Amino acid sequence: MQTSPAIPATDLQADNFRRAAIDKSVRGPVLFLFTNGAFWLMLSTLLGVLAGIKLVEPEFLGNCAWITYGRLQPAHINALVYGWGVQAALGVMLWIMARRSGQELKSGKSLLITAAVFWNITITVGILAIVLGKSTSIEWLEMPEFVWPVLLICFLCYAWPIARMFGRALRPEGFMVSTWYILGACFWFPWIFITANVALHCLPSLGALGAGIDAWYIHGVILLFFVPVGVGSAYYFIPKITGQPIASAQLASAGFWSLAILGGWTGMQKYMGGPLPAWMTAVGATAGVLLLIPVALVGLNHHLTTLGKHSAVAASPTLRFIFFGAMFYPVSGLVLALNSAFWTGSGLQFTQSWYAFQMVSVYGFFSMCVFGAIYYIVPRLTGCEWLSVRLIRNHFWFSVYGVGTIIIMSLVGGWQQGADFNNPDNWDQTFMNLVVNSRGYVVSRAVAWTLISFSNFMFLLHLLLMVAGLGRRSSAPTLLDHEHDDHALPTGTHA
Amino acid sequence: MNFRTFILGLAASFGLPWLCLIVLPAMQYQQLTPVAYDKEADGVEGMYPPAPVNGQGLLVYIREGCNQCHTQMIRPPQLGMDGWYKGWGEDQEARSAVAVRSNELRDYLSEKYALLGIQRVGPDLANFGWRAPDAAALHQHFYSPRSVHDWSTMPAYKHLYTLQKIQGPASEHALKLPRKFAPPAGYEVVPTKEADNLVKYLQSLKKDYLIPGQAAVAASPAKK
Numbered sequence: 259m260q261t262s263p264a265i266p267a268t269d270l271q272a273d274n275f276r277r278a279a280i281d282k283s284v285r286g287p288v289l290f291l292f293t294n295g296a297f298w299l300m301l302s303t304l305l306g307v308l309a310g311i312k313l314v315e316p317e318f319l320g321n322c323a324w325i326t327y328g329r330l331q332p333a334h335i336n337a338l339v340y341g342w343g344v345q346a347a348l349g350v351m352l353w354i355m356a357r358r359s360g361q362e363l364k365s366g367k368s369l370l371i372t373a374a375v376f377w378n379i380t381i382t383v384g385i386l387a388i389v390l391g392k393s394t395s396i397e398w399l400e401m402p403e404f405v406w407p408v409l410l411i412c413f414l415c416y417a418w419p420i421a422r423m424f425g426r427a428l429r430p431e432g433f434m435v436s437t438w439y440i441l442g443a444c445f446w447f448p449w450i451f452i453t454a455n456v457a458l459h460c461l462p463s464l465g466a467l468g469a470g471i472d473a474w475y476i477h478g479v480i481l482l483f484f485v486p487v488g489v490g491s492a493y494y495f496i497p498k499i500t501g502q503p504i505a506s507a508q509l510a511s512a513g514f515w516s517l518a519i520l521g522g523w524t525g526m527q528k529y530m531g532g533p534l535p536a537w538m539t540a541v542g543a544t545a546g547v548l549l550l551i552p553v554a555l556v557g558l559n560h561h562l563t564t565l566g567k568h569s570a571v572a573a574s575p576t577l578r579f580i581f582f583g584a585m586f587y588p589v590s591g592l593v594l595a596l597n598s599a600f601w602t603g604s605g606l607q608f609t610q611s612w613y614a615f616q617m618v619s620v621y622g623f624f625s626m627c628v629f630g631a632i633y634y635i636v637p638r639l640t641g642c643e644w645l646s647v648r649l650i651r652n653h654f655w656f657s658v659y660g661v662g663t664i665i666i667m668s669l670v671g672g673w674q675q676g677a678d679f680n681n682p683d684n685w686d687q688t689f690m691n692l693v694v695n696s697r698g699y700v701v702s703r704a705v706a707w708t709l710i711s712f713s714n715f716m717f718l719l720h721l722l723l724m725v726a727g728l729g730r731r732s733s734a735p736t737l738l739d740h741e742h743d744d745h746a747l748p749t750g751t752h753a
Numbered sequence: 754m755n756f757r758t759f760i761l762g763l764a765a766s767f768g769l770p771w772l773c774l775i776v777l778p779a780m781q782y783q784q785l786t787p788v789a790y791d792k793e794a795d796g797v798e799g800m801y802p803p804a805p806v807n808g809q810g811l812l813v814y815i816r817e818g819c820n821q822c823h824t825q826m827i828r829p830p831q832l833g834m835d836g837w838y839k840g841w842g843e844d845q846e847a848r849s850a851v852a853v854r855s856n857e858l859r860d861y862l863s864e865k866y867a868l869l870g871i872q873r874v875g876p877d878l879a880n881f882g883w884r885a886p887d888a889a890a891l892h893q894h895f896y897s898p899r900s901v902h903d904w905s906t907m908p909a910y911k912h913l914y915t916l917q918k919i920q921g922p923a924s925e926h927a928l929k930l931p932r933k934f935a936p937p938a939g940y941e942v943v944p945t946k947e948a949d950n951l952v953k954y955l956q957s958l959k960k961d962y963l964i965p966g967q968a969a970v971a972a973s974p975a976k977k
Contacts, residue, residue: 323912328818465861522770531828604832608873686839
């Protein structure tokens with residue numbers, strides 16, 4: 259699948275030159291996206307801390323209009339999704355597609371940089387607008403109406419060359435599952451994004467159907483954009499670093515197509531029992547539970563691929579992040595199923611478990627995979643190695659514990675909220691029990707975001723040093739475990 | 754599998770849900786219009802839904818992101834207690850005989866985008882208009898939620914109010930606040946136009962009007 263050991267040395271060298279040329283061709287846009295994404299991630303996590311505190315203690319930092327929870331929370335989510343998520347995803351997609359297709363980025367590099375600059379300017383304006391009181395209150399589309407055409411054009415500036423690379427390099431033997439996922443993400447995101455924005459901003463009025471479309475949009479972006487990029491990079495890096503081929507092509511194919519078929523149906527169950535026609539929420543709930551199938555198929559495949567290579571997980575920063583990210587994928591499927599099925603979803607509806615689902619998929623799964631990818635990609639683009647094992651290790655552990663805490667606390671807190679709400683004794687009570695009982699969970703969420711902010715500060719610092727060319731000058735990659743078994747990492751896999 | 758079949762596969766697998774869940778329902782929704790009550794069967798005249806929500810106040814509600822913590826959707830009894838909460842519908846009696854009805858598409862007909870809500874940190878507001886206190890009490894709640902409930906986690910929307918020096922007689926709109934939350938002596942707090950609109954919006958939230966043709970169903974006790 260990757261470099262086979264039988265290839266003679268001269269071919270290996272030619273291969274390395276070819277790889278270096280590809281890396282050089284995408285260097286500018288990819289590093290630009292990663293660096294800006296890391297800044298947005300930093301901002302988003304800080305806003306997450308603040309939003310958590312404001313949800314418990316609304317008078318924290320005074321009663322300024324800009325930092326009320328109703329404005330902070332959307333700013334936090336939008337910075338995470340568009341500032342970090344989509345941006346970092348585009349960088350990873352471009353690099354993996356260039357490498358997988360063996361194509362250099364021939365032209366249009368300045369167009370890509372320009373698109374990335376516009377993307378960042380637009381997000382900045384959009385998030386400022388939310389905070390200053392121009393929010394649309396449409397979840398995940400809170401930024402004012404005028405931002406979406408700009409974002410769409412910027413996205414297409416990247417999607418087009420990625421799709422072109424895929425088309426030019428298509429050979430049956432080189433057709434690998436990670437490129438399917440990445441092409442799928444290029445294809446689905448604009449479709450979902452245009453549909454939701456046209457429906458919610460351009461059509462005259464959709465009333466409650468608009469709320470359903472918005473819920474569909476959020477699930478679509480998670481399941482058909484973030485998930486494919488995460489799974490695609492896992493499928494790319496796990497075989498590359500363990501030196502094992504993907505365990506089963508059939509499982510990979512079935513996992514991809516079942517996601518493609520089911521992903522578009524889910525979402526409207528967020529408003530189960532609401533004004534939407536019952537069949538819509540029922541279909542969404544069914545698909546939400548059935549999505550356990552692709553999750554299980556991919557999970558099994560990854561498990562079989564990493565089997566017996568766990569020492570590489572300890573040593574390689576990339577594999578460690580991706581391994582744990584891939585472990586969060588089944589968790590996110592489980593949370594989605596819990597929120598979707600009627601018998602659990604009715605208790606979890608409108609509670610923090612909704613936040614748990616967003617965070618486990620966008621942070622726990624997608625971001626962890628992207629961190630892994632960045633730890634692999636950046637040294638190849640900057641020509642130097644990561645400076646400090648300690649920074650990487652801290653980034654990893656604070657992220658894992660932080661996001662784990664958020665998921666568990668939001669789920670348990672959500673269950674508690676639902677139980678309080680549906681407790682018959684509360685029928686004539688104020689919301690005091692509900693507010694007081696969920697306080698502890700929100701506090702722990704704020705604490706967890708603090709841990710994550712700390713980890714992201716180290717990540718941002720490390721990344722900036724690398725981009726500035728201040729990394730280690732060495733041909734040996736920075737590994738986390740120095741006493742590792744030399745056979746754990748086959749030679750050539752870190753080329 | 755070549756490039757073309759791959760793309761066709763993607764388009765087909767995603768196009769089907771896109772068409773069935775989004776495009777066709779959106780087209781159908783455009784045909785949705787208010788319906789007239791039947792005087793004989795329903796006992797009321799006019800159109801259903803009878804009155805739109807206050808549009809100016811809705812803009813403030815949207816701007817402040819109130820839907821982050823407040824839903825506007827009553828679920829049927831099999832999914833939650835919503836319908837049985839005291840005063841959550843037109844019937845403000847302590848224990849009503851029937852649960853407040855769950856919502857349907859026409860309840861949101863006047864709204865461009867229905868704010869069904871993200872989380873339920875605070876009470877549901879679908880039918881808040883029926884149980885809304887007078888404007889002065891609502892203004893006090895917005896200006897200083899903790900003067901109403903000391904455990905409240907609702908933000909204080911002080912920016913919707915003006916703190917001004919009392920000149921001549923005190924304004925009749927000035928908020929009457931408990932001493933702990935009151936402005937310094939010689940000053941008063943008056944609502945802005947936006948705060949007034951927000952109050953009017955909340956008072957206009959009544960989404961449990963009689964559905965045409967269902968008067969008989971609602972009036973008769975549950976059939977055993």
